[in-house]
Amino acid sequence: MAELILSPNLTQADDFYADLVAAHEGLEKSESDAFNARLVLVLANHIGDNAILKQALEAAALKQE
Amino acid sequence: MNKIFEVPLYAYEASPDQSAPAPVRHKVIVVGAGPVGLAAAIDLAQQGVEVLVLDDNDKVSFGSRAICFAKRPLEILDRLGCGQPMVDKGVLWNKGKVFFDERQVYEFDLQPDSGDQRPAFINLQQYYFEQFLVDRVRELQAQGAPIEIRGRNKVEAVGTHPDHVKLEVETPEGSYTIEADWVIACDGAGSPMRAMMGKDFVGRVFEDNFLIADVIMEADFPSERWFWFDPPFNKGQSALLHKQPDGVWRIDLQLGWDIDKEREKRPENVIPRLKAMLGEDVNFELEWVSIYTFQCRRMEQFRHGRVIFAGDSAHQVSPFGARGANSGVQDTDNLCWKLKLVIDGKAPESLLDSYDQERIHGADENILNSTRSTDFITPKSQMSRILRDAVLDLSEHYDFARPMVNSGRLSVPCVYDGSPLNSADALNGPSQTRPGASCPDAPLGDDFLLPKLAGRFTLLTIDADAPDEIEVDGITVKRLALSVKDDPTLTLKRRYLGDATGAVYLIRPDQHVAARRDTYEENAFRHAVRRATGKE
Numbered sequence: 045m046a047e048l049i050l051s052p053n054l055t056q057a058d059d060f061y062a063d064l065v066a067a068h069e070g071l072e073k074s075e076s077d078a079f080n081a082r083l084v085l086v087l088a089n090h091i092g093d094n095a096i097l098k099q100a101l102e103a104a105a106l107k108q109e
Numbered sequence: 110m111n112k113i114f115e116v117p118l119y120a121y122e123a124s125p126d127q128s129a130p131a132p133v134r135h136k137v138i139v140v141g142a143g144p145v146g147l148a149a150a151i152d153l154a155q156q157g158v159e160v161l162v163l164d165d166n167d168k169v170s171f172g173s174r175a176i177c178f179a180k181r182p183l184e185i186l187d188r189l190g191c192g193q194p195m196v197d198k199g200v201l202w203n204k205g206k207v208f209f210d211e212r213q214v215y216e217f218d219l220q221p222d223s224g225d226q227r228p229a230f231i232n233l234q235q236y237y238f239e240q241f242l243v244d245r246v247r248e249l250q251a252q253g254a255p256i257e258i259r260g261r262n263k264v265e266a267v268g269t270h271p272d273h274v275k276l277e278v279e280t281p282e283g284s285y286t287i288e289a290d291w292v293i294a295c296d297g298a299g300s301p302m303r304a305m306m307g308k309d310f311v312g313r314v315f316e317d318n319f320l321i322a323d324v325i326m327e328a329d330f331p332s333e334r335w336f337w338f339d340p341p342f343n344k345g346q347s348a349l350l351h352k353q354p355d356g357v358w359r360i361d362l363q364l365g366w367d368i369d370k371e372r373e374k375r376p377e378n379v380i381p382r383l384k385a386m387l388g389e390d391v392n393f394e395l396e397w398v399s400i401y402t403f404q405c406r407r408m409e410q411f412r413h414g415r416v417i418f419a420g421d422s423a424h425q426v427s428p429f430g431a432r433g434a435n436s437g438v439q440d441t442d443n444l445c446w447k448l449k450l451v452i453d454g455k456a457p458e459s460l461l462d463s464y465d466q467e468r469i470h471g472a473d474e475n476i477l478n479s480t481r482s483t484d485f486i487t488p489k490s491q492m493s494r495i496l497r498d499a500v501l502d503l504s505e506h507y508d509f510a511r512p513m514v515n516s517g518r519l520s521v522p523c524v525y526d527g528s529p530l531n532s533a534d535a536l537n538g539p540s541q542t543r544p545g546a547s548c549p550d551a552p553l554g555d556d557f558l559l560p561k562l563a564g565r566f567t568l569l570t571i572d573a574d575a576p577d578e579i580e581v582d583g584i585t586v587k588r589l590a591l592s593v594k595d596d597p598t599l600t601l602k603r604r605y606l607g608d609a610t611g612a613v614y615l616i617r618p619d620q621h622v623a624a625r626r627d628t629y630e631e632n633a634f635r636h637a638v639r640r641a642t643g644k645e
Binding site for chain 2: 077078081082084085086089
């Protein structure tokens, strides 16, 4: 089974983080929430593997193994 | 003008049973003459089983109620001899539009699935559906089939016994007692039979009200399904517009939980809502208005000794996805051949327990699907609404989000995976036709496959040898010999062979696959027949 990557995988981590924060600049809380929801859906579709996504849901929940 | 649902189609008439010195025993009594009860009765009568239908009313359903009938039930109705008039009368549609807020986010085309005789679904008022079933009952009666409907015969009490059921029946001329070897309770979601037997009906209540209105319009709206999320004319709620025969349109408006139902139902409150939706200058006439709430729930068991529940009396779903009447007809399709074998002494009574297993599996699938649709249409938390709206916003721009838009997943037949009647799959064939699946159709020149599989056990061979007939414990299995050459469209090959060069299928009377192998093996298929009839 494919495994979710939880080790560093972004080549330009600082750049992505800055882009993410910048994308929310000037947005109301409700607009930010909507933006995040759309982003999650876009990324999930790109991953396209339910097994990976389930692992991602668990990882995001910060549950201890 | 008299509407069909205002005319008594099975008016009360006194029966000799009412003055008999002792209770008359019938083979099967069906309680309820709705779509499910009538389908059950026709199925049994066609097989020569004596059946009596009791209904507390004498007319077809008032108002449209169920309107969307899917391919699989239409195929079953073909077997029951009344699919064609329904398809002829019904409205075919294949375009849908989805609106969010003030704009159309996308539209879709459901391409007709070539290779099937029947369309994915038709829209037809429930009263027509029932009328065609009653017509079929009359036709069977004219041919001498043992079927009878008694209008205004209301079951008031039930007594269950190991080998029969006793019913106390109220009529306009007083009450009488009758008995039956078997009773099929098809008396709807509020089932008095279920209540009289003290059986539970548990599940989830959805705190929402929907206004349903059937309007007769001269307007030239196209034959499309339009679904609105959060439209300007019904802020924060949903709406649906769908066409039925005779210029009748189904309008469904979500109203929310805290409303005054009686007030909302009054024409002076309904008409402004509809005008806001349809436009001020559209002329329409209200045919039927109702407000409904719904629940998703089922009985823990559908069979209770000699009383068997089918349709809404056994399981109830939200209306999104047209899974009510459609799944009820599939219940009776599953039940009636089993009951016939048990009545004839050709299968043990325990075969009927597989009805429970298979149709509970179906009901759970329907409840899951309709619950998911409901949760999408009426999000239950702030975050689920944010996610829902995100899907809708994305669907306007990107294809990928459209499959996530859930305004109802249309009823498809359930595959009886894990059923005790299935034999292990012994063909490296398509998953679509694995044991437990309902047979998909295929064109055979001017004809189609499914009508050739009707109503009995069949050994379907495709480019494979087998005897023309085998008999297993009194059950005759006839061969239907086909070749991939019979279908130049290669649908038969695609659906039944895949990469295999030949195949032998054992198909049940309800057109579900019981077993399949690459070649005929006498012993394996004898076991498969025994297994499919509850003997192994």
